[in-house]
Amino acid sequence: MPPSRFAASIEVPGLAARRIAADILDGVLHKHRTLDDQLDGTGAHPGLKTLADRDRALMRRLVSTILRRLGTLGHLLSRLLDRGIPTDAPRAQSALLIGAAQILWMDVPDHAAVDLSVRLVQSDRRAAKYAGLVNAVLRRCAREGHALVDEVRTQTLDLPHWLFARWAAHYGEATAREMALAIANEPSLDLTVKSDPAQWASRLHGEMLPTGTVRTLLHGSVTMLPGFPEGQWWVQDAAAALPARLFGDIKDKRIADLCAAPGGKTAQLAYAGAQVTAVDRSPARMARLRDNLARLSLSAECIVADAVEWPGDGDGFDGILLDAPCTSTGTIRRHPDVAWLRQEAEIATLAALQKRLLQKAVTLLKSGGTLVYCTCSLEPEEGEQPIAALLGSESGLRRVPITPSEVAGLSELLTADGDLRTLPCHLPHADARLGGLDGFYAARLVKS
Structure with missing residues (x-):
């Protein structure tokens, strides 16, 4: 990763953590790399060495929250986007997920979540053209997101359909739903x-x-x-x-x-x-x-x-x-x-x-x-x-x-x-x- 991409993180607190979170999300969702591979060992993201402990913890919580709530986030963003999530710029997708997760489930002020997600796309050549879209969608998420999440209120969205169907068949649907609900919580x-x-x-x-x-x-x-x-x-x-x-x-x-x-x-x-x-x-x-x-x-x-x-x-x-x-x-x-x-x-x-x-x-x-x-x-x-x-x-x-x-x-x-x-x-x-x-x-x- 070019040094210039880390330079902005010095000026804007928290941006580096979100940029690395976006990279790791891209690794999971588009390159099929495990979190363990990207967080530890020889394959770990090189930017992790630059993060303070507090930012590293923020980055981990961001990534785990998004993956834990990925189905709900996808449903929510499909309601807020007229043409769906941009597919030609992974950083725009990551920025929307990161911003929405912070607004809905993390103790981050809405304005900060929006601003940092916009900066995230502005720093990426392919995604920069979506800065206005990200700004508008996340502002709308801050206004309407909680109500939209309450409408669905089902953790079964946050598991692949094939997996939930297997659990329901083997353990019964009621137990499968309890399992899905337990998985939605960050563990001890x-x-x-x-x-x-x-x-x-x-x-x-x-x-x-x-x-x-x-x-x-x-x-x-x-x-x-x-x-x-x-x-x-x-x-x-x-x-x-x-x-x-x-x-x-x-x-x-x-x-x-x-x-x-x-x-x-x-x-x-x-x-x-x-x-x-x-x-x-x-x-x-x-x-x-x-x-x-x-x-x-x-x-x-x-x-x-x-x-x-x-x-x-x-x-x-x-x-x-x-x-x-x-x-x-x-x-x-x-x-x-x-x-x-x-x-x-x-x-x-x-x-x-x-x-x-x-x-x-x-x-x-x-x-x-x-x-x-x-x-x-x-x-x-x-x-x-x-x-x-x-x-x-x-x-x-x-x-x-x-x-x-x-x-x-x-x-x-x-x-x-x-x-x-x-x-x-x-x-x-x-x-x-x-x-x-x-x-x-x-x-x-x-x-x-």
């Missing part, structure tokens, strides 16, 4: 702590969930929060923290964590006293896992390999945790880009991979060993169905149902078969920001 920060969760909940101005996770509404850089430098906790959704606990007492047992990065479950297993072998095919993700373990003063054998091809060590493992690659539709509340990047056709492809990984996991398991399979998907093809197929084809495996006591008495998280199935609308709270869970499935099998 969930932390797995090494010890004394009640004390950490107090220190971090949050609360302790029944499962022991600490949940807080603190935002900003997690590295600045108490306990981070000392390795007292790690970021992990409350639902994601449940599968690793299903092994029971694993002190001194040999556990393989397949598809392990970024390592939250690896950390749980290591802290519980297991001898952990973490396997992941991505060198970059494995490097991040090693960094996380080092900060937490935990250790595991880390192997960069494709789990399907990995031969193991010949001795067999007491336990296998397989957190399989999936469509990740259960994580949309934390990763709203997933809703717009995934396609229904991908489910079958990933289900085939999950089948191969499950078959491999069985071969790595000792007789009498425990296999915990989990995915952060809400699609039955990636959860219940592959487990049913595996049990049907492997006579040496049996399901060990999860009991309510293993999930803090929250029996609503368990299926009739005794598997774990968390939904975004589970764990409701009077403050919607403190409620909800990622969608997870987990089953526990034992090799006879």
